[in-house]
Amino acid sequence: MTAKLPTLRFTKFQIFVHVAALLPLVVLIIDALRGNLSYNPIQEATFRTGKTAMILLVASLACTPANTLFGFTPAIKVRRALGLYAFLYALVHFTIYIGVDYGFDLRLVLLELEEKRYVIVGFAAFLILLALTLTSTKGMQRRLKKNWKKLHKWVYAAGILVMFHFIWVQKSDIREPLIWTGVLGLLLLLRWQPVRTRILSFRTSRRAGRRKPRPTEPAKVSEPEPAAQ
Amino acid sequence: MIPIKSSEITPENVYLNRRTFMKGVGLAALGGLAVAACAPAATPIAEPAASTAGTAAPVATASTGATTDELGDPVNSYEQITNYNNFYEFTTDKEKVAGLAKDFPTRPWTVEVGGLVNNPGTFSIEDILSTFEREERVYRLRCVEGWSMVIPWLGFQLSKLLEKADPQSSAKYVRFETLMDPDKMPGERSSWFEWPYVEGLRIDEAMNPLALIATGLYGKELLPQNGAPLRLVVPWKYGFKSIKSIVKIDLVEEQPTSLWMAAAPNEYGFYANVNPEVQHPRWSQRTERRIGETKRRETLMFNGYGDEVAHLYDGMNLAAYY
Ligand code: HEM
Numbered sequence: 001m002t003a004k005l006p007t008l009r010f011t012k013f014q015i016f017v018h019v020a021a022l023l024p025l026v027v028l029i030i031d032a033l034r035g036n037l038s039y040n041p042i043q044e045a046t047f048r049t050g051k052t053a054m055i056l057l058v059a060s061l062a063c064t065p066a067n068t069l070f071g072f073t074p075a076i077k078v079r080r081a082l083g084l085y086a087f088l089y090a091l092v093h094f095t096i097y098i099g100v101d102y103g104f105d106l107r108l109v110l111l112e113l114e115e116k117r118y119v120i121v122g123f124a125a126f127l128i129l130l131a132l133t134l135t136s137t138k139g140m141q142r143r144l145k146k147n148w149k150k151l152h153k154w155v156y157a158a159g160i161l162v163m164f165h166f167i168w169v170q171k172s173d174i175r176e177p178l179i180w181t182g183v184l185g186l187l188l189l190l191r192w193q194p195v196r197t198r199i200l201s202f203r204t205s206r207r208a209g210r211r212k213p214r215p216t217e218p219a220k221v222s223e224p225e226p227a228a229q
Numbered sequence: 230m231i232p233i234k235s236s237e238i239t240p241e242n243v244y245l246n247r248r249t250f251m252k253g254v255g256l257a258a259l260g261g262l263a264v265a266a267c268a269p270a271a272t273p274i275a276e277p278a279a280s281t282a283g284t285a286a287p288v289a290t291a292s293t294g295a296t297t298d299e300l301g302d303p304v305n306s307y308e309q310i311t312n313y314n315n316f317y318e319f320t321t322d323k324e325k326v327a328g329l330a331k332d333f334p335t336r337p338w339t340v341e342v343g344g345l346v347n348n349p350g351t352f353s354i355e356d357i358l359s360t361f362e363r364e365e366r367v368y369r370l371r372c373v374e375g376w377s378m379v380i381p382w383l384g385f386q387l388s389k390l391l392e393k394a395d396p397q398s399s400a401k402y403v404r405f406e407t408l409m410d411p412d413k414m415p416g417e418r419s420s421w422f423e424w425p426y427v428e429g430l431r432i433d434e435a436m437n438p439l440a441l442i443a444t445g446l447y448g449k450e451l452l453p454q455n456g457a458p459l460r461l462v463v464p465w466k467y468g469f470k471s472i473k474s475i476v477k478i479d480l481v482e483e484q485p486t487s488l489w490m491a492a493a494p495n496e497y498g499f500y501a502n503v504n505p506e507v508q509h510p511r512w513s514q515r516t517e518r519r520i521g522e523t524k525r526r527e528t529l530m531f532n533g534y535g536d537e538v539a540h541l542y543d544g545m546n547l548a549a550y551y
Contacts (some may be wrong), residue, residue: 039309039313039324042518100524102524103523112515118511172492
């Protein structure tokens with residue numbers, strides 16, 4: 001009775017998030033092994049990984065407002081993981097492009113690069129995500145001090161670049177990327193002070209109207225924040 | 230002059246090889262870094278030739294069996310050709326067209342030939358099939374989206390049909406129209422585009438021996454997803470020029486406005502010749518992905534048919550007339 005087993009510290013919500021974030025990758029691997037990736041497997045794999053990276057990025061950006069504005073405290077515990085998963089999918093996405101689609105033929109890649117603005121903005125977003133991933137540890141957060149927050153505000157720039165990427169990749173119908181751009185815009189709006197003040201005061205007044213206050217205070221953020229306040 | 234006749238007989242084993250090749254591609258896509266160079270190394274698995282494509286009647290007169298195009302590139306499998314289709318009249322999802330088009334009725338079918346011609350008329354598909362002798366033509370198809378296939382079409386030269394109609398001297402263009410029937414073609418309910426699908430050719434382009442009216446492929450009658458019962462094939466132009474399920478052919482004086490020109494005039498022009506030098510506003514046309522292969526190929530000027538068609542555009546600025 002000396003050795004203490006490590007206690008399971010994952011909440012159910014965290015487990016849900018990790019499973020949900022990894023599931024598309026597992027399905028992709030299974031489909032690839034079974035030859036189930038459509039008649040244009042490179043495009044299918046590119047689309048799937050790009051879409052998943054984009055959704056995870058948006059989800060990570062939703063965590064802070066979910067916590068501070070709507071009192072959904074579990075969100076803050078999964079924010080960093082969502083950001084890192086977004087990078088993982090972007091990395092697979094990028095690797096398929098360079099390695100499979102272009103067979104590491106840099107001449108072919110460069111031949112087209114200046115005519116593919118969606119690749120240029122996608123690559124810029126990828127570099128931002130790479131920088132944020134490399135500085136996502138607690139050690140880095142301590143070392144960078146105030147600059148860490150500044151750096152991680154770039155996640156919004158990455159989000160905007162990804163939306164341009166997503167829109168420009170389409171052949172004609174841009175309704176879907178426009179919906180996601182709208183979601184991103186909404187999340188940006190929620191960081192805007194006048195909007196935040198209104199939401200918070202509305203919620204406070206509703207709470208005051210009840211007898212028992214609900215335990216929905218925003219969680220104190222103790223772990224690194226991939227997204228700044 | 231036309232380098233496209235076929236000779237030997239084999240399609241079935243080509244088809245099987247391609248299928249296993251696809252699995253290799255799937256693996257490679259996944260393995261990314263590691264597997265990229267060794268895509269076709271999967272074990273051959275014999276599979277029945279059944280696909281979601283349905284059954285197509287073989288054509289009695291058809292000679293079939295080409296395994297490559299004139300450049301030596303292998304033809305795509307019947308399964309690929311009949312299951313990966315850009316046919317917005319059904320859906321924008323290329324892999325769902327075959328399923329949605331399964332019960333599309335292609336008989337009875339009539340084609341109205343008119344406009345500035347001396348012999349206008351409405352012809353049943355049976356008339357057309359018995360009037361024009363068909364031959365096999367193996368053509369590359371390059372989609373504006375950046376993918377391509379090699380397809381053994383069965384058809385007759387568009388020029389033969391036009392000669393029968395006898396264009397008047399004022400006729401400068403040929404205008405084609407697809408069936409408009411949103412009940413049978415659910416994609417036509419989408420308000421995103423101005424239906425019906427319309428395409429056009431300059432009359433000298435239409436008279437070029439490469440321009441084909443296809444009614445079959447792989448020695449069988451066309452399936453609906455490929456544009457049955459008859460469609461245009463202009464292999465030196467992006468795929469969208471090759472209008473499907475045609476009901477109307479008119480000779481006209483003014484340049485027709487195609488569906489794609491109406492939808493995005495700065496992106497899709499009237500000519501739409503395959504041209505690696507002229508980019509799409511949002512993406513490059515310098516390379517293409519051949520369906521069934523991993524690494525991209527460089528796109529050829531006029532899709533490799535420059536000898537046959539370049540003279541049509543002598544003195545034209547192809548960047549301005551995209
Ligand atoms: C590293 C540089 C990148 C490259 C070279 C790249 C390349 C591509 C390519 C080739 C496509 C498909 C185009 C087509 O076949 O029509 C695509 C689509 C897409 N990519 Fe990227 N990408 C990059 C970065 C990113 C990043 C960082 C994200 C998101 C975090 C992303 C999200 C997407 C999305 C959402 C799509 C569209 C998927 C769909 O339409 O279903 N990409 N990308």
